[in-house]
Amino acid sequence: MLRALGVFVARHRLSALLAWVILIGACVATALFGVTGESLFQRLSSAGPSVAGEASQAADLLQDPAADETESLSLLIHGVDLSAPELVWILSSATLDLNEIDGVTSVVNPLTIPPLPDGQPNPAAAPLLAPDGTGLLLNVEMTTTDGDPSDRVLTDVERRLGTAADEVRQVEPDAVAEVGGTPLLMDSLVAVAEADLQKGELIALPIALIVMLIIFGGFLAAGIPLIGALASIAGALGALFVFSHLMEIDTTVLNVITVIGLGLSIDYGLLIVSRFREEFRLLVARVGEQTRTERHELMLQAVGVTVDTAGRTVLYSGLTFAIATVGLLVFEPTIIRAISIGAVSVVLIAILTALVLVPALLGFFGERLLMPGVLTRIPGLGTLLTRFGDVAPPEGVFSRLTRLVQRAPALVALGGIAVLLLLGSPVLNMNVSSGGADAIPKASTQYEFVTALNDHFPLASAPLVQLVAATDEASAAAWTEEVAALPHVTGTTPPAQVNGYWVSRVGVDQNEGPGVVREIRADRPAFDNWAGGTDAASVDYTDSLLRGAPWAALIIGGATFVLLFLMTGSVVIPLTALVVSVISLGASVGILVWGFQEGNLAGLLNFDAATIAGVDPLVLTLVLTFGFGLAMDYEMFLLARIKEHHEQGESTRRSIETGLQSSGRIISSAALIIVIVFAGFATGDLLQMKQIGIALAVAVLLDATLVRTIVVPAVMTSLERSLWWAPKWMHPIHARFGMRE
Structure with missing residues (x-):
């Protein structure tokens, strides 16, 4: 069947190539422009991995019902005199203008929040004021449709806050003045992912072409695997666009799937082209002198033999890789399931490019692949390139190396395994942790905003560890005091009531939050309680993966064993x-x-x-x-x-x-x-x-x-x-x- 497929595709190469051009064009157009008014990059999210666990339950209990209907942007200012008349005027003017924008539901300026009747500071202003008294957050709430504000409202609000930030910098050149919020953060992370994708391709593809030029000695043979790789990337983007309508696709998924598709496609294309040149040379040498028609028929036979041998290896290899990625479906996090489905899709695309697209290209250019490449005609370089050819001679470096190994195979095996175990020894000190402190890359336009928010506005940033108690205030306070005495806890806030629950924030040393969460959960009070926060969500996520790991290993190992047995007997x-x-x-x-x-x-x-x-x-x-x-x-x-x-x-x-x-x-x-x-x-x-x-x-x-x-x-x-x-x-x-x- 595979032999017949190879011959058929090579014989009807024009039709096959036109079909691929249409398919690739459709995938690229769909990914870049979409069919629903949104491109693939616009549909990506950056919410990060999460699972249903204790941390998500705590977050649901404290969720404001109106939060799903609004989104916010903030102007962060730090390093200023909050009583300066210029600052008061800038904020007042911005507040008036922002309230005039259609779609803005509220503008909260902490300087205008009145104190309590007894003269004490209003707790409502505390998250918006820096503890050192030199900073504030001007918060703007906007209405949303399906969880996102309209582009017009978002642009207008961002522009007006940006103008206010510029005015603050003019008055106080050393002040920090940044505009940020979840919508801008999501957009910036998607932009970083897109830039990384382009950067990776710009680095990898030219160098890969140079390597293949050395292997094949010519641009034609080297270019065929690259064409297959580009087709796989396009197909992967089209597949991800379709899946983005069925599940949430994170920015990480896009980059992972693209790099896997690129690598596999080049591997498979390299194997097919190399085996074709080997088989074509053998057939030509066996037949001797041929007419042009006979040579063309020999080329078609060589394509058939190639797809039946190397193509079969590609099929088994791709199936093995697909089995490994299917094992990821046992895990709970959506991001891993999305990567699994995307990886299976891109493997299937890579197999198709190797079995259909590359043979079609061989049908066009196969007869020319036996001719010496342009580079081999360069004096000196040609001799060097022949030493690195794709078709190995009967005797060479690898056969000599194997005979050397076979003199003392057991000793060599033990020595090689010892080296691998030595390289793997740092695993003994491995700590599995999905901390989010490094989630925002410096290339993100929101890096300065997020950094300043975490450094200067601890009550406004998401809590690393949070206690939620369904009890009376005294019992909640007693639990908070117990937690405050734990190692690596730097402080706690007094319990405050939210949605009928008593809530306290827990400060922790850097990178020690997950350990604190586990200690809290190991010794619980008698009343209903939850340990939440971003570090608690990290613990839930890690534990979820650890629960699924044995099943994934069993599926992957068992299926691979069966496949290798069927191949080797x-x-x-x-x-x-x-x-x-x-x-x-x-x-x-x-x-x-x-x-x-x-x-x-x-x-x-x-x-x-x-x-x-x-x-x-x-x-x-x-x-x-x-x-x-x-x-x-x-x-x-x-x-x-x-x-x-x-x-x-x-x-x-x-x-x-x-x-x-x-x-x-x-x-x-x-x-x-x-x-x-x-x-x-x-x-x-x-x-x-x-x-x-x-x-x-x-x-x-x-x-x-x-x-x-x-x-x-x-x-x-x-x-x-x-x-x-x-x-x-x-x-x-x-x-x-x-x-x-």
Whole structure:
């Protein structure tokens, strides 16, 4: 079936290419302009990951019923004399103008809130005044439709507050004057994600092209995988636009799915083009002299053989990666489920580009791919490029390396695993924490506003830890005093009544909030109570992921074992592949801990290590899942050739050698390109993408070098006598359902 598909697509290449152009054009137009008046980027959110838990229950109990119908922007001023006549006039003038804007429901100036009858400050003004007496917040409430204010109202309010901020800076040049709020924050994070996406592509694609030029020696062969990659990106954006109408799509989802689609598409395109050149050369050499028509028919046959062999490997590899991402559906957070569905979609698109688009392009340009590329004609450079070609000779670096490993396979395997365990040793000190202090990148236009709000207006910013009690005031106060005595608690506020509940804010040392929340929840009072706040939500989120992790691991591991068994007919190979991949992933997570939690990459990647309490659970989940999928990707590339040589009658030891020699170049080349892609996206401003990019780049680098070229051949050679073993009752299953070239 796959052979027939390849020949059909190559023969009807014009129709296939026109269909792809229409499909890609529709996806790009839909993502950029939308069909509902909104583009994909306008439909993205940045609410952050959350789950239904105790923190969300506490927030619901305290929620103002009118909050869903309004949204607010604020003018933050700090470092001024609040009694200065110029400031009073600026605020009064702004208040009058803002109240005239249609859609503004209220403007709250804390300087105009009267004190209580006994002369004490009004508690209503406290969140809007800086404790040091040199700052305030002018708050503007706006009506919303479906949770968002209209663009006109938002623009008018932002413009008038911006004018007031400029006037404050003119009067007090050293003052902080910033305009901010949730709508502007969401827009800024989406803009940062979009900029990161463009930056990553601008870095990754040109370098990937250079690498492929070295591999293929010409622009034509190098360009075909890149065309497939661009088509996959377009398809991914179109798919995400559709899913944005079914679920909330976070900005992180867009970047993660795009980088995965880009990497896989280049990998698969590289494998298809390389195998095509190998098969076409063999057919041409076998037939000898041909007419133009005969050569064209040979090209079509080569495409068919390529799709039937390398295309089958792509299909299995993509299926393995899809299985790994489907395992994410067991997790509760919407963002992870969105990434799972998006990843499955982009994997299917990457498979389609490899099996349909790339063969169509080969139908156009395949006959020219055997001609020496332009670069190979350059004196000196041509000789160098031939040493890095995509089609490996029968004897080379990888076959010699394998024979060297096979002299003492057990010793080499133990040594390689020891190195991986050493790299993974920082995992022993890993702290899983999804703190939000570093969620706003410095590139965001709202960074200064959010930083100043957190630093100078503690009562206006979201509480890190909050106590909610359904009892009397005395009991709530007693509970608050007990919490105040806990380690890492810096202070508490007296209980205040909100919606019939007594509420206290709890101050905590930096990055210690989750630990305080766990202590509070471990020793509860007799009355109904809730520990809420952003750090409590982080604890609920982390615990939710930990509950789902065993099920995800079972699904991913079990499905991968079955797939590898159906491919090889062995139970030993799947078991060794799973064990080695887990050890390799541990090494990449160890680098993640060393680089981010311990701060060793802070200078290189430009982030503040003090804001990172531990490894973000979302990052950890995605690194383990996608890292495993990519590891199995290269495992499929290698196993397909080993099994192919073994079925041709070679011994196990010999098939390992020739299999690695056949696939080593393409694995190394594909890995180098995907490392470049991940590293390119790690240069962005979103910290989560930095972590994901670096961890996956390290995972791929280790897998394609130490693991795939040394550890795996050593382990397989050590087990050569039992490598292809399976229980007798499983033989009929493999005979009936096995996957073969």
